[in-house]
Amino acid sequence: MTNAGTPRVALERFLDRWLPQIVVSPLFAASLVFVYAFIAWTIYISFTKSGVMPNYTLVGLAQYERVWSTPRWYVALQNLFVFTGLFIAGCMIIGVLLAILLDQRIRLEGAIRTIYLYPMALSFIVTGTAWKWILNPTLGIEKLVQGWGFRDFSFDWLVDPQMAIYTVVIAGVWQSSGYVMALFLAGLRSVDDEIIRAAAIDGAGPVRTYATIILPMIRPVFLSSIIILAHLAIKSFDLVVALTGGGPGYATDMPATFMYAFAFQRSELGTAAASAVMMLMTVMAIMVPYLYSEIRGSAK
Amino acid sequence: MAGVKLDRVWKKFGQNEVIKGIDLEIAPGEFVVLVGPSGCGKSTLLNLIAGLETLTSGDIRIGEQQVNDVPPKDRNIAMVFQSYALYPTKSVHRNITFGMETRHIGHQEQEQAVSEVTQLLHIEQLLERKPGQLSGGQRQRVAMGRALVRKPDVFLFDEPLSNLDAKLRIEMRTEIKKLHQRLGKTTIYVTHDQVEAMTLASRIAVMDNGHIRQFGSPDDIYENPVDLFVAGFMGSPSMNIVRGRVLKNGSCGIEVTDGEGAIVFPLPEALAGKVAERTGQEIVLGLRPEIITHRGAHAPGSNVFAFERAIDVIEPTGPDTMLVFTLGGSEAIGRIRPGEAVAVDQPYRFQVNMDKAKLFDPASGIRL
Amino acid sequence: MSQAQSGIVRRQGPRQIALRILLFAVLGLFCLYYLIPLAVMISTSLKSLDEIRTGSLISLPHEISLDAWSKAWSSACVGVRCTGLEPYMWNSFLMVVPAVLISTFLGAINGYALTKWRFPGANVIFALMLFGAFIPFQIVLLPMARTLGYFGLAGSVYGLVFVHTVYGLAFTTLFFRNFFVSVSDGIVQAAKIDGAGFFPIFFKLMLPMALPTIVVSVIWQFTQIWNDFLFGIAFTVGDSNPVTVALNNIVATSTGVKEYNVDMAAAIIAGLPTLLVYVLAGSYFVRGLSAGAVKG
Ligand SMILES: Nc1ncnc2c1ncn2[C@@H]1O[C@H](COP(=O)(O)OP(=O)(O)O)[C@@H](O)[C@H]1O
Numbered sequence: 001m002t003n004a005g006t007p008r009v010a011l012e013r014f015l016d017r018w019l020p021q022i023v024v025s026p027l028f029a030a031s032l033v034f035v036y037a038f039i040a041w042t043i044y045i046s047f048t049k050s051g052v053m054p055n056y057t058l059v060g061l062a063q064y065e066r067v068w069s070t071p072r073w074y075v076a077l078q079n080l081f082v083f084t085g086l087f088i089a090g091c092m093i094i095g096v097l098l099a100i101l102l103d104q105r106i107r108l109e110g111a112i113r114t115i116y117l118y119p120m121a122l123s124f125i126v127t128g129t130a131w132k133w134i135l136n137p138t139l140g141i142e143k144l145v146q147g148w149g150f151r152d153f154s155f156d157w158l159v160d161p162q163m164a165i166y167t168v169v170i171a172g173v174w175q176s177s178g179y180v181m182a183l184f185l186a187g188l189r190s191v192d193d194e195i196i197r198a199a200a201i202d203g204a205g206p207v208r209t210y211a212t213i214i215l216p217m218i219r220p221v222f223l224s225s226i227i228i229l230a231h232l233a234i235k236s237f238d239l240v241v242a243l244t245g246g247g248p249g250y251a252t253d254m255p256a257t258f259m260y261a262f263a264f265q266r267s268e269l270g271t272a273a274a275s276a277v278m279m280l281m282t283v284m285a286i287m288v289p290y291l292y293s294e295i296r297g298s299a300k
Numbered sequence: 301m302a303g304v305k306l307d308r309v310w311k312k313f314g315q316n317e318v319i320k321g322i323d324l325e326i327a328p329g330e331f332v333v334l335v336g337p338s339g340c341g342k343s344t345l346l347n348l349i350a351g352l353e354t355l356t357s358g359d360i361r362i363g364e365q366q367v368n369d370v371p372p373k374d375r376n377i378a379m380v381f382q383s384y385a386l387y388p389t390k391s392v393h394r395n396i397t398f399g400m401e402t403r404h405i406g407h408q409e410q411e412q413a414v415s416e417v418t419q420l421l422h423i424e425q426l427l428e429r430k431p432g433q434l435s436g437g438q439r440q441r442v443a444m445g446r447a448l449v450r451k452p453d454v455f456l457f458d459e460p461l462s463n464l465d466a467k468l469r470i471e472m473r474t475e476i477k478k479l480h481q482r483l484g485k486t487t488i489y490v491t492h493d494q495v496e497a498m499t500l501a502s503r504i505a506v507m508d509n510g511h512i513r514q515f516g517s518p519d520d521i522y523e524n525p526v527d528l529f530v531a532g533f534m535g536s537p538s539m540n541i542v543r544g545r546v547l548k549n550g551s552c553g554i555e556v557t558d559g560e561g562a563i564v565f566p567l568p569e570a571l572a573g574k575v576a577e578r579t580g581q582e583i584v585l586g587l588r589p590e591i592i593t594h595r596g597a598h599a600p601g602s603n604v605f606a607f608e609r610a611i612d613v614i615e616p617t618g619p620d621t622m623l624v625f626t627l628g629g630s631e632a633i634g635r636i637r638p639g640e641a642v643a644v645d646q647p648y649r650f651q652v653n654m655d656k657a658k659l660f661d662p663a664s665g666i667r668l
Numbered sequence: 669m670s671q672a673q674s675g676i677v678r679r680q681g682p683r684q685i686a687l688r689i690l691l692f693a694v695l696g697l698f699c700l701y702y703l704i705p706l707a708v709m710i711s712t713s714l715k716s717l718d719e720i721r722t723g724s725l726i727s728l729p730h731e732i733s734l735d736a737w738s739k740a741w742s743s744a745c746v747g748v749r750c751t752g753l754e755p756y757m758w759n760s761f762l763m764v765v766p767a768v769l770i771s772t773f774l775g776a777i778n779g780y781a782l783t784k785w786r787f788p789g790a791n792v793i794f795a796l797m798l799f800g801a802f803i804p805f806q807i808v809l810l811p812m813a814r815t816l817g818y819f820g821l822a823g824s825v826y827g828l829v830f831v832h833t834v835y836g837l838a839f840t841t842l843f844f845r846n847f848f849v850s851v852s853d854g855i856v857q858a859a860k861i862d863g864a865g866f867f868p869i870f871f872k873l874m875l876p877m878a879l880p881t882i883v884v885s886v887i888w889q890f891t892q893i894w895n896d897f898l899f900g901i902a903f904t905v906g907d908s909n910p911v912t913v914a915l916n917n918i919v920a921t922s923t924g925v926k927e928y929n930v931d932m933a934a935a936i937i938a939g940l941p942t943l944l945v946y947v948l949a950g951s952y953f954v955r956g957l958s959a960g961a962v963k964g
């Protein structure tokens with residue numbers, strides 16, 4: 001009994017002590033490999049002359065020079081700025097407005113909220129497909145408005161290289177503004193009732209109460225909404241592919257589609273890796289300070 | 301200066317009746333405390349007076365004006381909230397001046413008012429801070445300052461001290477009382493703490509379940525509670541409630557029976573008259589702990605009656621010692637001076653001043 | 669709840685009434701803004717091609733026809749294969765069910781181990797794992813494509829299950845960590861004193877308590893993985909495509925007549941599962957979204 005028991009007891013002791021680590025280790029290892037090692041690999045590849053196949057000869061910054069000498073990359077960057085700026089602005093304006101309006105004790109609030117938020121459950125591919133049809137230059141909105149008697153109305157942004165990026169903004173705002181509404185509504189509801197009552201006694205009307213008391217109190221919601229939207233914008237790939245396919249030409253290319261095109265269509269791995277690294281840097285530049293402040297804030 | 305008058309005030313939230321027809325007349329300059337258990341509708345009543353909730357029916361007057369449909373800012377009231385409700389993104393200074401800003405009061409006048417109240421409340425050095433950088437007591441003062449600068453007709457307080465620790469609470473209680481004596485403004489003060497009610501009020505309204513049970517001076521409420529609810533709610537430890545039976549053989553008495561035997565509490569003339577018709581019936585006898593005490597504690601000439609009971613628990617509090625014993629099947633408390641020789645499980649001879657006993661109808665709870 | 673605002677007595681008058689009407693008008697207009705695209709999709713999917721060409725975007729179908737739906741389901745051409753969406757819907761289900769269950773389970777046990785058995789370094793491990801939720805996935809596309817190829821998983825649904833599990837883990841761990849942090853340590857301590865070990869405490873005590881978080885995690889992962897396009901298009905080919913990729917291929921097919929009604933029917937079919945989840949479990953969906961707010 002004791003002879004057989006000792007190693008077993010020892011094993012049990014060992015498991016008691018180490019089981020949590022044993023359970024976490026493979027998951028952590030997976031994260032080390034599939035996140036950190038993969039990032040490292042991609043960064044390494046971005047400094048090599050890899051083409052169709054990986055090639056581990058280092059060539060310094062050649063791939064980055066390549067990216068920065070490609071006109072298509074500049075289009076992608078410009079689109080990223082235009083899209084990110086307008087997408088964030090549009091979602092924030094609509095989201096904040098709707099949250100404040102819904103905060104007014106509306107009887108149908110639940111139903112209305114459901115309607116505002118449902119696009120968020122859809123895939124960007126579905127959204128893109130729907131808006132591609134709605135914005136169709138001949139059969140879509142253009143025809144509808146012409147049918148109302150405005151014969152000269154024309155709306156062909158989808159195929160206009162100058163304007164096509166704005167169609168991506170339209171569809172993106174349609175899909176994501178409800179999300180901002182939900183975040184803000186939760187924020188507004190978290191404000192202590194008594195503060196609103198105090199403001200009423202101090203003589204502040206609804207506009208003043210929201211503008212000078214409630215909205216400043218939920219400043220963290222502004223920050224996190226903008227961060228989330230920026231994050232969505234930088235990663236946006238599906239919506240562009242479904243709506244414009246990056247076209248006309250490469251007029252609506254974004255860094256994400258640029259990277260994909262170089263990686264899987266043109267098989268220029270080094271260049272694709274370099275563009276991916278630059279995307280990562282952009283996201284990190286936004287997320288790291290934000291996360292740092294979040295973690296520091298919650299540690300308090 | 302203005303009084304406040306409520307006339308058959310009702311408030312329903314959906315189907316839920318929270319205020320059930322309250323009448324209340326508060327004279328100018330009075331300090332009225334609304335006291336009652338949590339959820340009885342005190343805050344709701346105060347909010348109705350402030351205009352923070354709409355009336356379901358009834359009338360509210362502040363001074364001569366009927367204010368049912370008047371927004372809070374035009375009622376000339378100021379309010380201090382339980383959570384203080386300071387604007388967290390504004391400095392203490394801006395918190396205090398915000399109400400004047402919305403009323404477009406001149407800068408000069410604002411500064412004048414701020415310096416007055418900050419001196420009064422000793423918060424001059426806090427003006428540039430944000431509420432998050434203040435202690436609970438400091439926040440409380442700022443909230444009071446914000447109310448004081450309004451120079452309102454009526455002050456409303458909703459449990460302003462309940463978030464403070466015990467020591468600070470007593471300090472601020474005194475301060476509020478001083479302020480009222482100095483400014484003489486009509487004040488309505490909500491609390492669930494009956495000690496606070498007793499110390500502050502010129503009159504107390506005891507609320508229960510949407511009704512006002514009794515409205516009177518603290519002495520009156522304490523000495524002449526209208527019913528068992530008020531008697532039990534006011535006083536700490538609360539009044540001993542003992543069930544007994546009215547006996548009449550020669551003089552009138554209340555017989556209380558339990559495992560330790562029967563005791564007949566003799567009733568003085570004044571009380572005996574009230575139970576003349578009830579011989580043999582059940583009755584509730586109310587004895588405050590401080591009238592059940594040691595020998596020689598009562599004023600000469602009072603109707604003192606002595607009885608013996610075994611002590612279950614001894615609870616020294618410092619100035620007094622509480623003795624817990626069993627009377628008529630329920631727990632009772634007597635209050636003696638410290639240093640009396642007592643021991644648990646030993647019988648102790650209590651003296652009770654029957655002049656101060658109360659009698660209640662067992663069915664309705666109404667005092668006889 | 670700033671709803672109490674409306675309990676505050678306000679001056680009544682024509683201005684108030686006008687503002688209230690304006691409020692409802694704006695809310696109503698935005699309802700239309702969000703609903704019209706869906707209505708257009710549905711109505712277009714029920715029209716014939718002729719009617720699409722002659723009618724307008726928002727006109728209702730004169731004659732309701734389900735042809736587009738049946739074509740989208742069973743015979744539309746996805747690239748060169750004219751099988752409709754049906755096989756791809758199955759691909760998506762085969763991908764989404766295991767990936768959701770595995771990532772939720774692993775996230776639960778991971779969040780539990782990291783919070784309730786706080787060993788040295790647990791917080792650092794969590795922070796390092798959380799990082800995976802923020803990276804743009806472009807940064808891992810190339811090495812992952814090679815890894816899948818190396819293990820023979822390239823172009824298969826299993827490969828996608830693996831990828832979604834690995835990269836979903838950061839989110840599910842976050843959900844469960846946030847939940848378990850709020851559970852009192854005393855419960856675990858008491859169970860330990862009673863002699864329960866790591867797994868019994870997890871399965872008998874923690875998992876039942878975490879039911880709402882499980883629902884949030886399942887719904888979040890379901891929506892994310894079903895709606896994914898990037899991994900689908902990068903790591904699968906032809907008949908192993910998930911439905912989002914297939915939908916995009918149907919729409920992007922340039923040969924022949926453009927059948928808008930089929931496109932719309934296909935888009936609705938592809939969106940239906942997540943839409944249903946949203947309608948049935950909206951509040952959990954919103955909780956996932958706002959938990960997602962912490963990390964984007
Ligand atoms: N806005 C409201 N909606 C519905 N019920 C409410 C609302 N405010 C208060 N009540 C209800 O009214 C009752 C009295 O509340 P309150 O006046 O806050 O009590 P007190 O201040 O005496 O503790 C409670 O039962 C509470 O649930």
Ligand SMILES: [Mg+2]
Pocket residue numbers: 342343344459
């Ligand atoms: Mg209250």
